[in-house]
Amino acid sequence: MGDGIRVSDRAATDVEAADRGFLGTLDPLIIKATDGRVVWEMESLAFLAGAGSENVDDGLWRQSALTAKHGLYRVAEGIYQVRGFDLSNMTIIEGTRGVIVIDPLISAETAAAALELYRSHRGDRPVTAIVYTHAHVDHFGGVLGVVDPDTGIPVVAPEHFLDNAVSENVYAGTAMFRRGYYYDGHPLARNAAGRVGIGLGAGASTGSIGLIVPTLDITATGQEEVLDGVRIVFQLTPGTECPSEMNLYFPEQRALCMAENATHTMHNLLTLRGAQVRDARMWSRYLGEAIEMFGYRSDVEFASHHWPTWGTAAIVTFLTEQRDTYAYLHDQTVRLMNQGQTGSEIAEDFEMPPSLSDRWHTQGYYGSVSHNVKAIYQRYLGWYDGNPAHLWQHPPTAAATRYVDVMGGVAATLQHARRYLDAGDLRFAVELASHAVFADPGDGAARDLLATGLERLGFGAENATWRNVFLTGATELRYGVGRNDISAGGLLDALTVTQLFDTLAIRLVGPRSWNESFAINWVITDTRELYRLELSHGALVHFPIAKPRQADLSVRITHARLAQAVAGGSFSGVDMTGDSGVLPRLFALLDSPDPAFAVVTP
Numbered sequence: 001m002g003d004g005i006r007v008s009d010r011a012a013t014d015v016e017a018a019d020r021g022f023l024g025t026l027d028p029l030i031i032k033a034t035d036g037r038v039v040w041e042m043e044s045l046a047f048l049a050g051a052g053s054e055n056v057d058d059g060l061w062r063q064s065a066l067t068a069k070h071g072l073y074r075v076a077e078g079i080y081q082v083r084g085f086d087l088s089n090m091t092i093i094e095g096t097r098g099v100i101v102i103d104p105l106i107s108a109e110t111a112a113a114a115l116e117l118y119r120s121h122r123g124d125r126p127v128t129a130i131v132y133t134h135a136h137v138d139h140f141g142g143v144l145g146v147v148d149p150d151t152g153i154p155v156v157a158p159e160h161f162l163d164n165a166v167s168e169n170v171y172a173g174t175a176m177f178r179r180g181y182y183y184d185g186h187p188l189a190r191n192a193a194g195r196v197g198i199g200l201g202a203g204a205s206t207g208s209i210g211l212i213v214p215t216l217d218i219t220a221t222g223q224e225e226v227l228d229g230v231r232i233v234f235q236l237t238p239g240t241e242c243p244s245e246m247n248l249y250f251p252e253q254r255a256l257c258m259a260e261n262a263t264h265t266m267h268n269l270l271t272l273r274g275a276q277v278r279d280a281r282m283w284s285r286y287l288g289e290a291i292e293m294f295g296y297r298s299d300v301e302f303a304s305h306h307w308p309t310w311g312t313a314a315i316v317t318f319l320t321e322q323r324d325t326y327a328y329l330h331d332q333t334v335r336l337m338n339q340g341q342t343g344s345e346i347a348e349d350f351e352m353p354p355s356l357s358d359r360w361h362t363q364g365y366y367g368s369v370s371h372n373v374k375a376i377y378q379r380y381l382g383w384y385d386g387n388p389a390h391l392w393q394h395p396p397t398a399a400a401t402r403y404v405d406v407m408g409g410v411a412a413t414l415q416h417a418r419r420y421l422d423a424g425d426l427r428f429a430v431e432l433a434s435h436a437v438f439a440d441p442g443d444g445a446a447r448d449l450l451a452t453g454l455e456r457l458g459f460g461a462e463n464a465t466w467r468n469v470f471l472t473g474a475t476e477l478r479y480g481v482g483r484n485d486i487s488a489g490g491l492l493d494a495l496t497v498t499q500l501f502d503t504l505a506i507r508l509v510g511p512r513s514w515n516e517s518f519a520i521n522w523v524i525t526d527t528r529e530l531y532r533l534e535l536s537h538g539a540l541v542h543f544p545i546a547k548p549r550q551a552d553l554s555v556r557i558t559h560a561r562l563a564q565a566v567a568g569g570s571f572s573g574v575d576m577t578g579d580s581g582v583l584p585r586l587f588a589l590l591d592s593p594d595p596a597f598a599v600v601t602p
Contacts, residue, residue: 014264014360018066018307023121025071029084031113031205039109039207042070042084044190045197053192055459060467063265063365064197067306072117075308076255076300078230080122082114087201088138088304090114091257093250095228098128102248102257103139103304104146107207111142128228130212132157133259133304134245135164137209141490144210149493154227157214158236158246165211165244166499168275170491171506174593180204180273182599185468187475187482194471199265199366199464200305211494218246221289235293237261237286239279241268247286249294256298256315262287262322264306264360268367269329270375272465277379280330280372287323295319318361325362328353329369333376342385343377368463397602400438410436410443421453426460429453434600437477441601450600451477473600481596492563497524497531498542500566505540507590513538516589518582519551526558535586553578 029042048065052058070084078094090111091102099118104111119125127147132140132155140157147153168176181187184204188194195203216225218234225232235247241260248257260267261283269278295301301315302308309318329352336346347370356362364370384391393399407413417432433450440446451474458470476482492500513535522531532549533542548554556575557565565571569587576583 014066014307017309018069020307020310021074023072023074023080024117025084026113026117029070031085031109031207033109033207037206039107040086040113040205042068042202045202047191048196055192056196057460057462057467059360059363060196060199060365060462060464062360063199063363064202064464066264067197067199067201072121073307075302076253079250079253079255079300079302080118081302081308082117083307084202085114085117086110086138086142087198087204089302089306090142091302091304092118093230094122094125095128095230097228098126100129100131100227100230101127101146102131103133104130105142105205106138106209107142107205108145108210109142109207110205111145113145115146127151127153129153130155131227131248132161132214133248133257134158134242135161135168136242136260137165137169138204139260139304140165140211141209142205142207143212144208144490147212149210149212151212154216155212155214156216156218156225156227158234158238158244159217159219160238160244161214161217162494162496162499163244164242166491166495166502167243170495170499170503172274174595176274178595178597178599182469182472183272183465185472187479188468188471193459195468197464198468200263208490210490213494221293233294235286235290237283240283240286241278243276247290247294249298251297254297254299256290256294256301258290258301258303258319260304261290262301262319263303263366265365266325266362266367266369266372268375269326269372270378272371272469277375279379280326280376284323284325284327284330287319287326291316291319291323321356321359321362325352325356328356329372330376333373334380337377337380342387343374343381344385346377347371347373364463366464368466397438400435403435404439407432410440410446413439414446414449417449417453421449421456426453426457430457437600438602447477447601450474454600477600481598492567493560495563497522497527497529497559497562498544500562501531501533501540501542503566504586504590505542507593508535508538508540509589509591510538513540513589516585518553518579518585519549520582520586521545521548521551521554522562523548523554523556524559524562525556526560535589540586551578553580553582555583 030038031040033039045068048068052061073081073083075081080092082090086105088103088105090105093100130143184198185195221235223234231251233249237245237247245259247259247261269280295316298312298315300308300310309315333346350369350373404410404413413432413436417429421429430450430453433446433453436446437450454470454474458467461467516535518535520533530545531542532545554577571583
């Protein structure tokens with residue numbers, strides 16, 4: 001479905017839309033933690049107001065300049081957004097008594113500053129409800145910056161929100177935050193040779209992350225709720241941008257919030273930081289459902305990233321093009337998959353229809369055709385491409401040692417790598433150089449050549465996360481692993497008992513535990529829950545029970561004290577009966593996650 005609008009006209013339209021409704025901002029926009037540490041600032045991105053750079057793709061420069069805009073914006077009557085105060089937008093809906101806050105950013109510090117900016121223009125209205133559109137940390141982590149932890153106001157989220165928030169940010173949190181350090185470009189300086197953004201926004205804040213457990217679940221599409229006098233119709237969209245996600249429609253305002261399901265870029269079907277593969281087929285269908293349910297009744301569409309779209313016809317066109325992007329990616333990948341092509345083969349020559357590829361909002365600034373096609377393949381067929389030679393390959397260091405041996409040693413491997421680098425085949429040059437680094441991580445020439453190749457790949461990337469990954473790899477090769485200030489430790493208090501015990505089970509060193517066995521009964525005194533934890537065959541299993549059984553140890557503890565003990569390993573002062581030495585034995589069997597594990601070196 002085309003609309004005859006030229007790319008240049010769309011560029012001007014996006015600039016106008018990103019500026020529309022601007023009311024003011026902080027000058028300078030620098031947000032600090034209580035200890036004085038800067039957790040967010042936008043002053044270093046001022047260079048994006050310039051004309052561009054040979055080290056940044058033109059389209060990415062344009063996108064980064066748009067996402068660097070910041071301040072308070074009026075979207076519609078009673079609807080405001082604070083943009084550019086974190087990776088995501090905070091949306092504020094004015095109600096009868098106060099305001100509804102939708103998606104309170106990543107950090108308490110940035111969320112508090114955003115709300116303060118709103119109040120400086122619109123008055124000191126209390127927060128009367130919180131809405132999480134989905135279970136990614138940039139849409140809930142700053143909640144304690146806008147309300148107290150013991151607040152009694154409604155906290156609304158799609159069903160299964162907590163399960164998915166914990167899965168991504170706690171269970172696999174260490175690995176995801178480490179990989180996120182790459183795709184966010186965390187150690188890079190903000191300049192034309194470094195970090196220019198992330199496609200969705202300028203980057204991620206590094207303040208205090210928290211969570212208040214939802215008190216009102218949205219369980220069905222069409223469910224209506226009235227929050228502080230504001231009527232909201234919800235559309236559940238599980239398996240789209242997040243396993244637990246929803247769109248919101250405001251009938252009185254004729255306004256549609258698309259959460260993160262429709263933004264001004266092609267989105268990820270598999271984010272480079274790691275996540276469950278998203279369902280492109282269902283993503284497309286939910287966008288189609290949103291058009292039919294709400295699109296023709298909307299005067300403005302806005303989302304948790306980027307800028308709004310105004311006008312019914314423009315909204316329907318935008319959502320239709322987004323819908324068709326994911327449908328085309330899905331259907332053509334599956335068609336070629338059934339012709340026997342592998343994910344990498346499909347991705348190499350995949351072409352989008354011209355009617356979609358010339359749209360700014362379908363460009364690969366955050367997701368990309370290449371890794372989205374591979375994600376679809378992975379969703380259906382997994383990591384194995386069907387070739388028996390690829391079923392049991394050596395891991396990276398072992399494979400690198402053998403490749404380098406065949407090529408005649410590290411020096412000979414680097415000679416070949418330089419030849420490909422000089423010929424412009426950067427992809428194969430960095431593959432060869434990476435083998436050399438994994439075969440001999442102390443070889444400075446190998447590290448430098450790999451870093452050079454990665455830099456050149458980064459400077460040519462349209463995709464912001466690809467750029468950040470390439471340039472971060474180069475930085476770590478040259479200077480080592482830096483400090484990552486992002487942690488999900490503030491979420492522990494919100495975890496269920498099962499989830500708290502899960503955080504212990506995934507740290508258990510299996511081989512160290514093979515010959516150990518014990519059982520612990522747990523009475524959670526404030527919630528009146530009864531659990532049993534058993535170490536059996538190297539697995540730490542746990543489950544609710546109806547009444548106590550014979551055990552090596554019985555523990556009576558509150559939920560909050562359990563969360564503290566799980567985090568710190570100390571049970572001092574806790575009521576116990578039986579062998580109190582069981583708990584030290586348990587914690588001696590655990591390892592600690594490594595937030596700085598190697599990525600570009602062995």
